[in-house]
Amino acid sequence: MIGTSSALIGAVVLLVVILVWIRADLRSRHLPSVLDQWLPDQGEAAEVCPPEFVSQIFSGQDLRFISRLESPDLKRHFLRERRAVALLWVQQTSAAIRRIMRRHLEASRLSADIEFATEARIFLQYTQLRLICCLLILLIELAGPQRLHGMALYTDRLTQRIGDVLREFASGARLREMDGA
Amino acid sequence: MEPGESMGATVRLVPVQEAYEDLLNRTLSRISCNLGRLIYLASTRDYNTGNYYHEGLASRFSPEVARKALEMAHRQTFYKVSGFSLEDLASELEAYLRSTRENPQEFLRTWQKLEPYRIAIPTEVNLTVARLFTSNLRLALAILRSRQEPGQTHR
Numbered sequence: 001m002i003g004t005s006s007a008l009i010g011a012v013v014l015l016v017v018i019l020v021w022i023r024a025d026l027r028s029r030h031l032p033s034v035l036d037q038w039l040p041d042q043g044e045a046a047e048v049c050p051p052e053f054v055s056q057i058f059s060g061q062d063l064r065f066i067s068r069l070e071s072p073d074l075k076r077h078f079l080r081e082r083r084a085v086a087l088l089w090v091q092q093t094s095a096a097i098r099r100i101m102r103r104h105l106e107a108s109r110l111s112a113d114i115e116f117a118t119e120a121r122i123f124l125q126y127t128q129l130r131l132i133c134c135l136l137i138l139l140i141e142l143a144g145p146q147r148l149h150g151m152a153l154y155t156d157r158l159t160q161r162i163g164d165v166l167r168e169f170a171s172g173a174r175l176r177e178m179d180g181a
Numbered sequence: 182m183e184p185g186e187s188m189g190a191t192v193r194l195v196p197v198q199e200a201y202e203d204l205l206n207r208t209l210s211r212i213s214c215n216l217g218r219l220i221y222l223a224s225t226r227d228y229n230t231g232n233y234y235h236e237g238l239a240s241r242f243s244p245e246v247a248r249k250a251l252e253m254a255h256r257q258t259f260y261k262v263s264g265f266s267l268e269d270l271a272s273e274l275e276a277y278l279r280s281t282r283e284n285p286q287e288f289l290r291t292w293q294k295l296e297p298y299r300i301a302i303p304t305e306v307n308l309t310v311a312r313l314f315t316s317n318l319r320l321a322l323a324i325l326r327s328r329q330e331p332g333q334t335h336r
Contacts, residue, residue: 049309052264057313062267071327074320081316089309
């Protein structure tokens with residue numbers, strides 16, 4: 001009996017999580033702007049969102065200001081807008097991590113001296129980041145970005161760290177190739 | 182490092198920096214708010230080519246140096262305005278609205294409908310920051326409209 005109840009509760013929780021996920025995914029795909037395709041080119045320098053903006057997106061300062069205005073409509077509008085921006089940041093971060101990892105795998109294939117321990121650490125960090133991004137999408141939808149300030153900054157720092165490590169790895173591999181040639 | 186290389190880089194960078202400071206001192210300092218400066222800088226960009234042009238600056242330096250200085254100023258002002266809190270952005274928008282001397286209700290309605298501030302986004306800026314900028318401006322417009330016409334929804 002207890003087993004059946006637990007299975008039922010588990011199934012309901014799983015269903016709720018899937019529904020929230022689908023909602024978050026749809027929201028981030030159909031952000032409420034009509035001209036998003038027009039938005040600027042994504043050059044190398046523009047790939048990463050500067051940390052001060054990550055902090056701003058997930059900060060509670062603007063929400064406190066909006067709450068002081070005592071307008072439920074404005075508050076709803078604000079929460080919807082900020083949630084969409086936060087989801088876009090997670091999507092961008094997730095895409096950046098995938099891109100960094102893809103470049104690393106391409107470089108590793110050409111490299112002769114691969115250290116297993118380093119590769120395992122990179123892979124673990126990559127998996128951790130991907131999981132955090134999935135979790136962030138769910139939590140943004142459930143709790144709103146303002147409660148996830150610390151988690152977002154942690155994700156941003158970790159993304160930058162993994163990017164730096166892999167850039168160093170790539171330049172080291174190039175130097176070794178040049179020495180070998 | 183090759184001496185020629187460093188000299189070349191200095192020769193290339195110094196006029197752009199000079200042109201940038203000239204632009205700040207002669208033109209941008211006369212505009213009362215950052216949002217106004219951003220709109221002005223965006224207006225120096227050709228819609229068809231994306232190139233910037235400012236006659237006075239181009240004649241004092243060169244069209245290429247002027248273009249780079251304008252591009253730099255545009256990007257910096259954009260990041261500055263995008264970094265404003267919602268409260269500060271609403272005040273900036275209010276200051277800009279006053280500086281245009283247009284009818285406030287008409288201005289706010291038109292800006293909400295046409296979203297002309299979208300053309301103020303420079304090329305090659307981060308997509309999330311660009312999205313934050315348009316989102317915050319939409320909210321600032323709704324805040325100002327709610328102050329003008331309390332008790333109504335202004336999305």
